[in-house]
Amino acid sequence: MKREIYLDNSATTKPHDSVVHAMVAMMADTYGNPSSLHRKGLLAEKELDKAREKVAKALGVKKAELLFTSGGTEANNLALFGVARQYASRGKHIITTQIEHACVYDAAEALQAAGYDITFLKPDAQGLIRVEDVQAAWREDTILVSVMHVNNETGAIQPIEAIGRFLQDKRKTLFHVDAVQGLGKLPLRPKDWGVDLLAISAHKIHGPKGVGALYVRDGVTLMPLFYGGGQEKGIRSGTENAPGIVGFGVAVELATKQLSQQAAAMTRLRDRLIEQIAVNHPDARLNTPQEQAAPHVINVSFPGLRGEVLVHALETNGLFISTGSACSSREKIVSRPLAVMGLSERELEGAVRLSLSPETREADIDEAAEILKQTVSDLQMLYRR
Numbered sequence: 001m002k003r004e005i006y007l008d009n010s011a012t013t014k015p016h017d018s019v020v021h022a023m024v025a026m027m028a029d030t031y032g033n034p035s036s037l038h039r040k041g042l043l044a045e046k047e048l049d050k051a052r053e054k055v056a057k058a059l060g061v062k063k064a065e066l067l068f069t070s071g072g073t074e075a076n077n078l079a080l081f082g083v084a085r086q087y088a089s090r091g092k093h094i095i096t097t098q099i100e101h102a103c104v105y106d107a108a109e110a111l112q113a114a115g116y117d118i119t120f121l122k123p124d125a126q127g128l129i130r131v132e133d134v135q136a137a138w139r140e141d142t143i144l145v146s147v148m149h150v151n152n153e154t155g156a157i158q159p160i161e162a163i164g165r166f167l168q169d170k171r172k173t174l175f176h177v178d179a180v181q182g183l184g185k186l187p188l189r190p191k192d193w194g195v196d197l198l199a200i201s202a203h204k205i206h207g208p209k210g211v212g213a214l215y216v217r218d219g220v221t222l223m224p225l226f227y228g229g230g231q232e233k234g235i236r237s238g239t240e241n242a243p244g245i246v247g248f249g250v251a252v253e254l255a256t257k258q259l260s261q262q263a264a265a266m267t268r269l270r271d272r273l274i275e276q277i278a279v280n281h282p283d284a285r286l287n288t289p290q291e292q293a294a295p296h297v298i299n300v301s302f303p304g305l306r307g308e309v310l311v312h313a314l315e316t317n318g319l320f321i322s323t324g325s326a327c328s329s330r331e332k333i334v335s336r337p338l339a340v341m342g343l344s345e346r347e348l349e350g351a352v353r354l355s356l357s358p359e360t361r362e363a364d365i366d367e368a369a370e371i372l373k374q375t376v377s378d379l380q381m382l383y384r385r
Contacts, residue, residue: 010355026243051249072180073103075199075214082222091141099337126289127156150181155297164194184255207251211244266295276369
């Protein structure tokens, strides 16, 4: 059987065995409803509290400041719509960017259609947002600034700390960060950065799908997205996904235990793969910035090829990558972040993303480079016929 190399970790990761075991134990033994008053309910509630403590510790926040959600999409939607509706009396101006994940960008467009004034900031050619552009866009009626931490397609690290410093004395403006791609790859310190709301997700760090969290700074009030039993401090009603939350806690603990060592190892492997791509494919265009880049993402264009064709051809040879965001890769649409960076049509068509995890090994990188080299060569010969 052909060995498979999985380099699509920005889309999702394989759950750790310990995560799976913890979740199975919750489903098989500690299956009570955490809201129930009897012993089984109290045991489930206790396990949720332990998981909340683990996630809070990883972020350097209080566990009372964490709300569990169904994932990063819900966490980001709760932040944007929750702030917009709660603080509409302060103003209706929101600043975000053209490179946000769809769950933020589309939410901002929905708010725009509802009468809010949205400023979408454009990145530079490296896919980075300029702090001075945030400063220029800010107004007295700005109620929210939303800028992602790590771009899910290019790996570009945005200047979150510098933006937070600028907003420090803007007391009527809240600062939201989508940190889904940063968790487990880079240190996250929302309190130190002046961040009021921060979204994370479990399945990007070898945890389960269907569970995420939103950090909400003490003193910030959100209008709920939906109503029900009043779970999660009345902000996120619905019976908690107890097995998923417990799995999330285990995954966070593992992902942050040796964060700096894991990040250094991924950076070394990322650079190794970038170097081999540069040697084997001199016509390729690296879309990931050379500096201010996360340790696990490589975005590269092969002009003259179609990204989706290359993805399927690589799969037949045992290498799994993607064309970009997994949330939109099945649709025939151009990557918005790459387009606003100024890529040509041929570069946009030929763009693919390779993403690593702490479980990626040097042998995986070297074999992936060889598979990519041969597959690209075969496709280029086919297109020349």
